[in-house]
Amino acid sequence: MSTEFQDITIIANPEQAQVRDGSRSHAKKFPFRLSAAPAPEWVAMFNREWSTRSVPNRAASVHGDILILECAIEELPLLAENLEDDLTVANRQYRERLLRQGVHDRQTGQEGQERERTDDNAAIDEALGKLKRR
Numbered sequence: 166m167s168t169e170f171q172d173i174t175i176i177a178n179p180e181q182a183q184v185r186d187g188s189r190s191h192a193k194k195f196p197f198r199l200s201a202a203p204a205p206e207w208v209a210m211f212n213r214e215w216s217t218r219s220v221p222n223r224a225a226s227v228h229g230d231i232l233i234l235e236c237a238i239e240e241l242p243l244l245a246e247n248l249e250d251d252l253t254v255a256n257r258q259y260r261e262r263l264l265r266q267g268v269h270d271r272q273t274g275q276e277g278q279e280r281e282r283t284d285d286n287a288a289i290d291e292a293l294g295k296l297k298r299r
Contacts (some may be wrong), residue, residue, distance in 0.1 A: 170263055172256040173207060174200045175232070175248065187235045195234045195241060197248070202230040203255075206262065211255035218247055225251075 177198035185194045203211070208227045215225045223244060224235040236244050 170256075170260050171201065173203045173252055175252065176200045178245075189235075191237050192235050193238055195236070197232045197234065197245075199227070199230045199232055203227060204259070207255055207259045210258045210262075211251055214251040214254045214258075215247075218251065 175197045179195040179197060183196050186192075187194050211225075211227060223240065224233075225244075225248060226233050226235075232248065234241070234244055234248060
């Protein structure tokens with residue numbers, strides 16, 4: 166897993182022609198373009214953060230590089246600010262996860278190399294022991 170992660174940000178607000186009716190009455194779906202399509206782990210972190218702040222009649226979901234916010238029209242400005250906060254938290258958490266994973270991978274790799282070297286040395290000793298004396 167790479168630690169070369171670029172923050173996921175909103176790079177374009179919805180245009181009027183892109184706004185669709187929501188699944189609930191008086192709700193609309195507003196699609197925001199993201200800087201990249203985030204990894205599933207990032208989406209899970211974002212969803213967890215959003216769910217701590219959200220109430221039942223508001224939804225945010227990520228589909229590729231599009232984040233869809235479903236809410237009442239008058240709630241859009243405030244909820245868009247909340248999205249920014251939740252993106253920031255998800256970016257930080259995901260970066261921390263990548264760093265922890267990178268440290269774990271390096272440690273596991275070093276231990277694996279040492280174990281392999283020990284196994285190789287034992288196998289070499291055994292094979293050399295089987296050689297005919299010269």
